[in-house]
Each structure stands twice: as C-alpha cells, then as structure tokens.
Amino acid sequence: MSNKTAIVVAHTHWDREWRYPIWKTRSLLIEFMDWLIDILESDPAYDSFLLDGQTVCIDDYLEVRPENRERIAALVKAKKLIVGPWYTLPDLFPISGECLVRNLQTGIRFAEELGGYNPIAYHTFGWGQTAQFPQIYRDIGINYAVAAKKVSEERAPNCEFMWTAPDGSQLLTSRLGHFTRQNGYFYLHFPVRLNNIYDDNQYAWEWGKTGVAYHRADEDNYQNDYFRIDHEDGYFKENVKDAAQRTWDNMDKTLVSDFRLLMCGCDFSTPNPYLPRMIADCNEAFPEIDFKMGSLEDYFQGLEKRIDRSAVPVVDGELRDGEPCGASANALATRIHIKQLNKTVENSLIRRTEPLATGLSLLGETYPVGMLSKGWNYLLKAHPHDSINGVTQDKTVDDNMYRLNQALEISETVYEDALAALLKRLDLSAYEQTDTLLLLHNPQPRPVREVVKVGIDTPQSESCWTLGVEDADGTPLAVQEIARDEHKQPVHDIEARPWPYYVDRHQLYLDTGEIPAGGYKVVKVVNKETYWREEEWWPNMRKSAGGFIGQGATQLENEFLKVEVNTDGTFNLTDKPNGRVIENMHSFEDEGDTGDYWAYYAPYKNQSITSRGFGSRIWMEDNGPLSATIGVETIMKVPECAEYGNVKVQGYGKRSERLVDLSIVSRIALNKGSKHLKVKTSIDNTAKDHRVRLMIPTDIQTDFSDAAGHFTVDRRGMVHEVDADGKFYPEMALRPMSVFCDASDGKNGVAVLNNCLTEFQLLEDDRRTLALTLLRATRNRICTESRVSSEFPEALGSQMLQAVDYEYAIYPHAGNWDEGNVYAEADKLNAKPAATQISMNRGGDLPIIASHYAIDNDALVLSSVKKAEDRDSLVLRLFNPTEETQEVSISFGLPVSKAWKNNLNELRGEELLIENGVVNLSVPKGKIVTIEIA
Known part of the structure; x- marks a missing residue:
C-alpha cells in the first residue's frame, strides 16, 4: 500500500x-509538436503535458500547421495540453512592468480561445523574479507558483515558501529541488533512457554509435552544431530503482515529505x-510510493491539503x-x-500613443485596434528572455531589432x-486662415512646463527672420533661436502628387508654458521680424536680453544647479537649494570582460582605466536664456581585445597590449527651471572584450540604493548575499533598474534618471559612486551545455563595434x-511633451486646450x-511604490459617467x-490599481 505520492509532470x-x-x-518546434499531439491523442496513459508557461509556441506552430488548430483546442480543453498563462516568456528587468501585464493578458486570452490556461504561475524563466509577482498573479486569480530559479536556500531553506509582494500579497511557492525544473529529467530520464548519469558528466557523442546525425561541412556553415535526426530507443529498466530513488530524494527539503x-x-x-512505462516501473520498484503523471494543478491541490501554512517560511520581494x-x-x-530600442518603443506606445488614441476614442473617434494589436504582437515577441538580451547568434539579434x-x-x-x-476636431476659429500653429501634447498625468527643442517651418513668401510663440490667451512664450535654414518639403496628398512646400526652417x-495634465494645448507662431531674402550683406543682427545659462566654455547655471566642467572632462555640480557641491562627477571606467553573455567576469590580469587620465576637448x-549645452570629447586609449590563447575558462587571459582609441562625446545640457542636468553621451566603440561604465559619485554615506522596478522601487544593499x-x-x-x-541618506539624495539604461552598482568607495553600465562587449558563445558551447568567433555583433547613444539626467x-x-x-525623460505643427482647420468641436x-x-x-x-x-x-497609503483624485476631462476597480x-x-469626472481613491502601500471608466 503506497503512503507517498510523486506527481510526475511531463514538460519542456x-x-x-x-x-x-x-x-x-x-522547424524543431514543428517536429516536436507533431510528435506531442500524436502521443497525447493516442496514449490514454499519458496524462498531460505542460508546454512551458507560454502560448506563443502554439501561435508559431499554427502559423505553419493551421489545420491542427482543432486538435490542439481539443487537447487544451481536455487538460491534456497545458498552456499559458504567458504569451511569451520574457526576461523581466529589461522591460517595463506594464509589458508584463500585457503579456499575461495576451497569453490568457489566447489560451482561453483554445480552451483554458494553466492556473499555476510556472515561473522558471526570467533571470531574476520581480518583487511584485505575488501581487500580479494573485490579482488575476493565480494562487500558486513554481519559481524554481534565483531563490537561495539561505532565504528559502525548504522547497516551499510564501512569496510576498510589497503590498503583502502572498503566493504559496515551490522552488523544487536540485536541478529545479529538470529534477526528474536529469535524475530519471538520463539513467533509464540513456544509461547515463547526468551530473557525473559521463555522456558524450560517439560517432556512428550514439545515433544518426548530420553536420554542414561547407565553408559558410561548418561552425554550426551537429543535428541528430533519429529518436533514442534505449530503455534500461535495471536503472529504474536507483534513478527513482535519486529523483524522489531530490526534494528532500520539502515540508511535506510524503x-x-x-x-x-x-x-x-x-x-x-x-514516460508512462517509466512511471509504471517506478511503482513496481517502490510500492510505498505512488508515482503518477499529473499537472502542476494536481500537485498544488494535493500540497494545499497537506501543508501547514503557518510553518512555511516567508520570502519577501524579488528573487535574484x-x-x-x-x-x-x-x-x-x-x-x-536592444534594450535601448525596446525602451524607446515602450515609451512611444505606452506613454504617448495609447493614451492619446484612447482619449479620442471616448470622444467618438475610431480606436485603431488592428494596428495597435499588431504593434503589441511585435513588441511581445521581442521580449523572450534570450531575445531581449541578445544571448544568441547575430542573426537572431537582427530579427529582434526588426x-x-x-x-x-x-x-x-x-x-x-x-x-x-484631433486636428480635424479642433475648434480653431479664434485663429486666422494662414496662421502657423503648434499643438503641444503632454502625456504625463500632471501639468508640465518644459523647455523643448522644436523645428518650425514658415512659408518662404513671408521671409520670416525671427519667430515668437504665443499662448492661447496671447501671452508670449520665451524662445531661443538655434538655427535657420531653407528647405523644400513634400506635402503628401492622398488625392494628388506630393506638393512642394518652400519653407524657412x-x-x-x-518654453512651453503650462501644458495640461494628460492633454494638449494649441499655441500660435508669430512672425516678429522679416528680412530681404536677396540681401547677402549686413543682415539683421540678433538682440539679447542677457541672462544666458552658459558662461564661457565651461560653466552652466540656472535657478537650481551650477555646473563647472574640469579639464579632465568631469564636472563639479552645485545643488543650490540644498547647499552642496559634488565634485568630479561624470567620468568613465573601462575594464576587461572575459565573461559571457550572462555574467561579467574580469580577467585575472585586468586593467581598470579611467577617463580622468586623458585630456578632454571642451566647448560651449x-x-x-532657455538652454545651454557644453560638449566634452574624451579619447581613451584602451586595450584592443582580450587574449585567451586556447583556454575557454572564464576569467582566463589578459587585456591586449595593443591599444585603440575609444571616443566618448558627452553633451551636458541645462535648461531654465530644470532641477536635473541632462546628458547625451555617444560612445564609438572600437574595442572588444571590455565593459564601459559611467561613474557618478554621490558623496552620500549610505549602504543602500533604490531603483525603479516593476510597480515598485527596489531597495538593495551594496552587496547581495x-x-x-x-x-x-x-x-x-x-543591480537592475528601470527609469x-x-x-540617499534621508536628508539628501542623487538620482540618475534615464530612458536607455538597465544596470547599475552602488560602489563601496568613500564617495558612494553610482556606476552605470553603458556597454558590455563579449565573445559570441552560447552555453549549449555545461561542457560545450556553440561558438561563432567571426560573428562580432556581441562585441558592440558600433556607435551607441545614451540619454540620462543627474538629479x-x-x-x-x-x-x-x-x-x-x-x-x-520617458514621457516627453511632443510638439506638432498644424495648419488651420474649420468646423471643429473640441477646445484648443x-x-x-x-x-x-x-x-x-x-x-x-x-x-x-x-x-x-x-x-x-x-501604482503606489511608497511605504505609505496615498490619497488621490483622478480627473477625467472626457465624457464619462461610470467607474470600476478592475x-x-x-x-x-x-x-x-x-x-464630475473625478474618482477619489485611497491606495495602500505597494498597491497596483486598475481603474476602468466609461
């Protein structure tokens, strides 16, 4: 009589x-899915199969095998094929929390069309688990998780733990045992099917004995992998008992031992x-254990009946x-x-396009469902963990950039x-037919006033020399001229050939003046001064009221900040309201990197090189009076590459004695009224096997850093475990970071804001420097198995031999x-106001602000x-990332009368x-809130 149970889950x-x-x-997916469908349909003993935690595999398969949709749907409905709840399996930290929610929404709906989704958070992908996952999963009705990576035995001494989010939401979670999601595969499958013990590393391919394989031998493909084409038919029953015992013992740290x-x-x-035969043989070898095929849902239902939740240890926050x-x-x-382009897409789609299109849809305009669904499909398919991180061949990176x-x-x-x-609907009757207008759109949920750079065209027939801009009430808005040029611009016309438009640009x-929260306003461009176009000598000279932000070639100053650039390219930053000066900010550090895609590894004979050892070219x-920019160019001499010899071990080797020029150009900009200092940096990377970091000393004595995460702010120590x-x-x-x-020490702080970075470190130096990783250049090696790599030494995409641009700010x-x-x-930086030049329109019904x-x-x-x-x-x-309950009023300037908390x-x-279009809420700490209005 068996008194113990082992739920065996077949999966990939x-x-x-x-x-x-x-x-x-x-192609491999098609072979796999064809085989899987036949097995699930023909073998009643084959209880079920977990198709990872995603649905895109089905989407991809049906794109080529659409005739099998009903077969798959029947298996999903019967819970023989278990899919979802995700659409793709994203890496988490390079993408926004909003994208995680949309991924789940897409995966759940796709799975429900087929017959249902996996109600267990099978979360064994992702290189680190975000702190808010317990809240996210619980909110959509998922109460259990397998998070079989990135949680240590020190934090979770037992297999089971209560994973807890910042808002207090909890998931009963299993980290499984050794080999985690592969615990049955490596311990049971290898001995019984292959007569091998995986963790002894005994197995190796024997040509002509192990199986039938092919390998491209032509010049362009001989570096590619071998491919086996037959199926393994071995079965070694004599190994079942030992293998089953090892597999059972694998989870010996469970709180439910039976x-x-x-x-x-x-x-x-x-x-x-x-697999059904293997399970039958396990039962024969161990009558006291009932080995049976099942699902994650079966397992957690049984676990819930047996476990004492009060004895389950609690694990808070992110798992990394x-x-x-x-x-x-x-x-x-x-x-x-890749990450930079992804952030650009997210900011465009989520922070600007969707809000405007959605607001207009409530005003009667057609919402572009088809276009935006296609855009989201492209975006979500860019987020699988290998794809978004580029830990792949170069061709795959090109595909993902596409x-x-x-x-x-x-x-x-x-x-x-x-x-x-919106232009068609605006009531512009207050303006003249030939007026040039600007539509300023603010996607932020608060009113903003910004200094923005714009390009405005005026007809050459007006010979406009100097422009002014007026608010809707006629109040002048400040402008600062940058440049003027002549252009011929095409004007597209759906009913004609493009029209040539002769303009002065x-x-x-x-200075935008205040733009309403989540809204827009129209401003008027005025011609302040004209000129004689044919005149070449003695044109109108520019006038100035003074008050320039820049002083000389090395200083910037506004109401809040003062910047003094040093000869080594760093600068001293004065925080005027708080009376402090931070010296020698903004240097660059170059180090060797003999690691791989996944982990940084400095060579034993490393060189750490600072940009402060090189002179810089500095110019205004x-x-x-609105903005000033200082340019700084530093050319660092850095080793050309790493020298490994023939040794593949991580960290082996040294930096080359051959040096190349690494050019770094930064443009440091300060705007009137700005509390942060903007920087745009470009690196022309000519070196291999190295890492470049930006160094921002803070002079704040703290042992912790804070960083924007997924619906939270993650606090982390200088060291981890x-x-x-x-x-x-x-x-x-x-550490990962978002924006x-x-x-900070509670009294003062220094933040680095960005729309393009992902990784930083709070250094344990006497200045508590924030070191932000700008790039890693590594070998093109893919970890096929612990003893062998797929290597492409002539494919240099991973070495980042290109120009890379960054935008960030110091606050x-x-x-x-x-x-x-x-x-x-x-x-x-992430939801910038946008300006659009518009011409006159008659008969609209919407206000100009x-x-x-x-x-x-x-x-x-x-x-x-x-x-x-x-x-x-x-x-x-x-969401509320703070530690306090927050009261809020959410106002909608749209025709709405109903509201729900979803x-x-x-x-x-x-x-x-x-x-009156206002919803008042109390939002607890750490809480994500979704409001629907209609």
Whole structure:
C-alpha cells in the first residue's frame, strides 16, 4: 500500500529562439509538436503535458500547421495540453512592468480561445523574479507558483515558501529541488533512457554509435552544431530503482515529505513516449510510493491539503539570489542597443500613443485596434528572455531589432493618425486662415512646463527672420533661436502628387508654458521680424536680453544647479537649494570582460582605466536664456581585445597590449527651471572584450540604493548575499533598474534618471559612486551545455563595434527618492511633451486646450492609459511604490459617467463613485490599481 505520492509532470522549456534563429527553431518546434499531439491523442496513459508557461509556441506552430488548430483546442480543453498563462516568456528587468501585464493578458486570452490556461504561475524563466509577482498573479486569480530559479536556500531553506509582494500579497511557492525544473529529467530520464548519469558528466557523442546525425561541412556553415535526426530507443529498466530513488530524494527539503513534484523535461526536450512505462516501473520498484503523471494543478491541490501554512517560511520581494552565472546577472547590459530600442518603443506606445488614441476614442473617434494589436504582437515577441538580451547568434539579434522597429513604426504611425484626428476636431476659429500653429501634447498625468527643442517651418513668401510663440490667451512664450535654414518639403496628398512646400526652417528652444495634465494645448507662431531674402550683406543682427545659462566654455547655471566642467572632462555640480557641491562627477571606467553573455567576469590580469587620465576637448555648443549645452570629447586609449590563447575558462587571459582609441562625446545640457542636468553621451566603440561604465559619485554615506522596478522601487544593499564566512559575489551587486537609480541618506539624495539604461552598482568607495553600465562587449558563445558551447568567433555583433547613444539626467534632491519626487522627474525623460505643427482647420468641436486625465498626487506613478481589452472603455493603471497609503483624485476631462476597480486581467470589480469626472481613491502601500471608466 503506497503512503507517498510523486506527481510526475511531463514538460519542456521551449525558447522561441536561442541557440538557433527563429526558423530553425520553428522547424524543431514543428517536429516536436507533431510528435506531442500524436502521443497525447493516442496514449490514454499519458496524462498531460505542460508546454512551458507560454502560448506563443502554439501561435508559431499554427502559423505553419493551421489545420491542427482543432486538435490542439481539443487537447487544451481536455487538460491534456497545458498552456499559458504567458504569451511569451520574457526576461523581466529589461522591460517595463506594464509589458508584463500585457503579456499575461495576451497569453490568457489566447489560451482561453483554445480552451483554458494553466492556473499555476510556472515561473522558471526570467533571470531574476520581480518583487511584485505575488501581487500580479494573485490579482488575476493565480494562487500558486513554481519559481524554481534565483531563490537561495539561505532565504528559502525548504522547497516551499510564501512569496510576498510589497503590498503583502502572498503566493504559496515551490522552488523544487536540485536541478529545479529538470529534477526528474536529469535524475530519471538520463539513467533509464540513456544509461547515463547526468551530473557525473559521463555522456558524450560517439560517432556512428550514439545515433544518426548530420553536420554542414561547407565553408559558410561548418561552425554550426551537429543535428541528430533519429529518436533514442534505449530503455534500461535495471536503472529504474536507483534513478527513482535519486529523483524522489531530490526534494528532500520539502515540508511535506510524503508528497513531491518531479519535473520530467528540459530545454527543448521531447515528449518522451516512454514516460508512462517509466512511471509504471517506478511503482513496481517502490510500492510505498505512488508515482503518477499529473499537472502542476494536481500537485498544488494535493500540497494545499497537506501543508501547514503557518510553518512555511516567508520570502519577501524579488528573487535574484545565487552566484552571477546561475542568476544570469549581467545579461542586462549585453547588447545594450536592444534594450535601448525596446525602451524607446515602450515609451512611444505606452506613454504617448495609447493614451492619446484612447482619449479620442471616448470622444467618438475610431480606436485603431488592428494596428495597435499588431504593434503589441511585435513588441511581445521581442521580449523572450534570450531575445531581449541578445544571448544568441547575430542573426537572431537582427530579427529582434526588426520586430522592435516594426513596433516603433506602428506606434509612431498610429500617434500621427491620432494627431490628425484631433486636428480635424479642433475648434480653431479664434485663429486666422494662414496662421502657423503648434499643438503641444503632454502625456504625463500632471501639468508640465518644459523647455523643448522644436523645428518650425514658415512659408518662404513671408521671409520670416525671427519667430515668437504665443499662448492661447496671447501671452508670449520665451524662445531661443538655434538655427535657420531653407528647405523644400513634400506635402503628401492622398488625392494628388506630393506638393512642394518652400519653407524657412527655424530651430529653437521653446518654453512651453503650462501644458495640461494628460492633454494638449494649441499655441500660435508669430512672425516678429522679416528680412530681404536677396540681401547677402549686413543682415539683421540678433538682440539679447542677457541672462544666458552658459558662461564661457565651461560653466552652466540656472535657478537650481551650477555646473563647472574640469579639464579632465568631469564636472563639479552645485545643488543650490540644498547647499552642496559634488565634485568630479561624470567620468568613465573601462575594464576587461572575459565573461559571457550572462555574467561579467574580469580577467585575472585586468586593467581598470579611467577617463580622468586623458585630456578632454571642451566647448560651449549652444547658449541662451532657455538652454545651454557644453560638449566634452574624451579619447581613451584602451586595450584592443582580450587574449585567451586556447583556454575557454572564464576569467582566463589578459587585456591586449595593443591599444585603440575609444571616443566618448558627452553633451551636458541645462535648461531654465530644470532641477536635473541632462546628458547625451555617444560612445564609438572600437574595442572588444571590455565593459564601459559611467561613474557618478554621490558623496552620500549610505549602504543602500533604490531603483525603479516593476510597480515598485527596489531597495538593495551594496552587496547581495553574504555567506557564513563573510564572502559574497561582487558581480551580484550589479543591480537592475528601470527609469532611475538613487542613493540617499534621508536628508539628501542623487538620482540618475534615464530612458536607455538597465544596470547599475552602488560602489563601496568613500564617495558612494553610482556606476552605470553603458556597454558590455563579449565573445559570441552560447552555453549549449555545461561542457560545450556553440561558438561563432567571426560573428562580432556581441562585441558592440558600433556607435551607441545614451540619454540620462543627474538629479540632486532633498530627502529620499519619494520625498524628492524622483519618479515624476524621471517621467520628463520617458514621457516627453511632443510638439506638432498644424495648419488651420474649420468646423471643429473640441477646445484648443484640454486635459484628458490627471492624477493629483506625484507619489503615485502612472503605468498606462489604454483602451479596455474587451470593451469600449478606458483603463488607467497606477501604482503606489511608497511605504505609505496615498490619497488621490483622478480627473477625467472626457465624457464619462461610470467607474470600476478592475483586476489586472480587466475583470470588473467594485463600482466606484465618479462625480464630475473625478474618482477619489485611497491606495495602500505597494498597491497596483486598475481603474476602468466609461
């Protein structure tokens, strides 16, 4: 009589593209899925199969095998094929929290069309787990998780733990045992099917004996992998008893010793048609254990009946433990240009296009569902963990950049269509037919006043020399001229050939005045002075009222900040309101990197080179009362590459004695009224096998850093885990960040805001420097297995031999990050006001100044304003990253009368009171809130 139970789950982990590009992987997927469908349909003993945690595999398969849709749907409905809840399996930290929610929404809906989704958070992908996952999953109705990576035994001594989010939400979670999601595969499958013990590393290919394989031998392909084409038919029953015992013992740290979960699958593993036979033989060998095929749902239902929740240890926050290689800690900065383009797409699509299109849809305009759905499809397919990190062949990186560029073009096209729709509806009767107008759009949930750079065209027939800009009430807005030029511009006309438009193009800085929250306003361009176009000598000279921000070639100063650039290219920053000076900011550090895609590893004979050892060229690039920019060029002499010899061991080798020029150009800009200092930096990378970091000393004595994360701000120490001997992994101190990182002591702080970076470190030096990774250049090696790599030494995409551009800002502030409104300040880089030149339109019904949405508490962060997935209504999502409950009024300047509090899957919950377009809420600490209005 058995008194113990082992739930055996058949599964695979299927990377959409990793070791091989998309269509080679798709070919393997088709072979795998054809085989799996036949097994599930023909073998009643084969209980079920978990198709990872995603649905895109089905989407990809049906694109080639559409005739099998009903077969798959029947298996999903019967819970033989278990899919979802995700659409793709994203890496988490390079993408926004909003994208995680949209991924789940897409995956759940796709799975429900087929018959249902996996109600267990099978979360064994992702290189680190975000702190808010327990809240996200619980909010959509998922109560259990397998998070079999990145949580240490020090934090979770038992297999089971209560994973707890910042708002207090909890998931009963299993980290499984050794080999985690592969515990049954390596311990049971290898001995019984292959007569091998995986962790003894005994197996190796024997030509002509192990199986039938092919290998391309031509000049262009001989470096590629071998491919086996037959199926393994071995079965070694004599190994069952020992293998089953090892598999059972694998989870010996469970709190429920008589009930265990054995995962029989691996990366790209097949369905294993012998699995029911293996389970029967296990039962024969161990009558006291009932081995049976089942699902994760079966396991957690049984676990819930047996476990004492009061004895389950609690694990708070993000899961990102272990050694750097196991945590894939430094892939965040690998092929940084992919992450940069992704952030550009997210900001375009989520922060600008969707809010405007959604607001207009409530005003009667057609919402572009088809276009935006296609854009989101491209974006979500760019997010699988290998794809977004570029830990792949170069061809796959090119494919992923293509997807991101398609998503960006779609977003920008829809945005322009929305602007056109708004223009048609504007009541511009207060203006003259020939007036030149600007439409200023502010996607931030608060009113903003910014200095923006714009290009305005005026007809050459007007011979305009100097421009002015007036607010709707005629109040002049300050401008600062940059340049003037002549152009012939095409004007597209759907009913004619393009019209030539002869213009003078004026580039200038514009003080926008206040733009309403989540809205827009129209301003008028005025011709202040004309000129004689044919005159070559003695043109009109420029006048000035003084008050320039720049002084000489090395100083900038406004109401809040003063900058003095030093001869070595660094600068001293004076925080005037708080009376402090931070010296020698903004240097660059270059180090060797003999690691791989996943982990930074300095060579034993490393050289750490600072830009402060080289002279810099410094110049004032433009200057005026609204904005001034100083350019700094530093050319560092750095080693050309790493020298490895023939040794593949991590860290082996040294930096080359051959040197190359690494050119770094930074443009440091200060605007009137700005509390932060903007910087645009460009690196022309000519070196291999190295890492470049930006160094921002803070002079703040703190042992913690704060960084924007997924619906939260993550506080982390300078080092991660310290073992019993006081040792730790330095590379784990390289931390993820979203739109900012910050160091503060409670009285003062320094934040680095960005729209293009992913990784930083708070250094344990006497100045508590924030070191931000700008790029990693590494070898093109893919970890096929622990003893062998797929290597492409002639493919140099991973070495980042290209120009890379960055935009970020330095923001000194009082108090900690929330007292300094750091999130709101970061919004100015990620949800910038946009200017559009428009001409006269008659007969509109919308005002020339309006707010579609507004949030009156800057402690709360806007995540998205979008159309509801399944209804013609508006959804607004925000979150409270602070430690205090926040009161907020959310105002809608749209024709709405109903409001509901939804879950993250947009199921309606309680109805909310809405009066005069205002919803009042109390938002607890750490809480994500989704509001629907109609």
